[in-house]
Amino acid sequence: MLLLTWFEENRRDFPWRATTSPYEIAVAEALLQKTAATNALQVYPEFLEQFPDINALAQANSESVQETLYPLGLPARARRLHQMAREVVETYNGEFPATEKELRELPGAGPYGAAAIACQAFGESVPMIDINVMRIFHRVFSVPFKPRNAPTQALRALVLEYMPEGKAREYNLALLDLGAAACHARNPECEICPLCSLCDYNLSHNHEEPSDE
Numbered sequence: 001m002l003l004l005t006w007f008e009e010n011r012r013d014f015p016w017r018a019t020t021s022p023y024e025i026a027v028a029e030a031l032l033q034k035t036a037a038t039n040a041l042q043v044y045p046e047f048l049e050q051f052p053d054i055n056a057l058a059q060a061n062s063e064s065v066q067e068t069l070y071p072l073g074l075p076a077r078a079r080r081l082h083q084m085a086r087e088v089v090e091t092y093n094g095e096f097p098a099t100e101k102e103l104r105e106l107p108g109a110g111p112y113g114a115a116a117i118a119c120q121a122f123g124e125s126v127p128m129i130d131i132n133v134m135r136i137f138h139r140v141f142s143v144p145f146k147p148r149n150a151p152t153q154a155l156r157a158l159v160l161e162y163m164p165e166g167k168a169r170e171y172n173l174a175l176l177d178l179g180a181a182a183c184h185a186r187n188p189e190c191e192i193c194p195l196c197s198l199c200d201y202n203l204s205h206n207h208e209e210p211s212d213e
């Protein structure tokens with residue numbers, strides 16, 4: 001698959017990609033909401049040092065959780081992450097539920113966070129669809145793009161259709177990295193994109209007329 005071949009050479013490495021711990025992935029997803037990965041990186045190790053597991057976070061007081069995330073702003077995010085930890089400890093005896101469906105019920109997880117934990121920690125073959133993935137599929141397949149809306153079932157089915165069997169994690173992360181490396185919101189760099197030969201957007205915008213010579 002073109003995308004996965006590209007990903008092997010171009011993948012970004014982050015500490016949250018080197019773990020299958022649902023807790024560590026949940027923390028990363030909370031930090032990454034509305035925050036660039038480079039900024040989240042500045043807080044992630046310290047957060048895990050201070051709250052190394054779900055029980056430590058659940059037992060912490062709210063102020064210390066908010067203080068640790070203070071450099072990233074958005075105190076509501078600290079509250080939600082703290083609530084999630086308490087819910088996992090109180091309702092699930094400290095073990096994250098293992099399916100996207102159950103994870104969606106956790107406070108603060110949201111559809112994207114639930115998919116990210118289900119796929120990366122538990123190997124469930126579910127699509128992780130954020131605005132960048134929506135944009136890529138909109139451009140490649142000319143499907144509607146409504147960034148303020150949740151992904152439609154049709155889009156979810158389309159993303160799933162191209163997911164290689166047994167490679168859900170690589171596929172999802174490859175799409176994220178493609179959005180960061182080439183398929184920017186403005187001025188996509190189609191010339192370095194592995195999907196350029198089959199992308200509707202590229203073919204309609206960058207089509208060169210054959211030379212007469």
Ligand code: SF4
Pocket residue numbers: 136139140182183184188189190191193194195196197199200201202
């Ligand atoms: S070819 Fe261009 S528009 Fe299409 S997916 Fe790649 S970067 Fe995005």
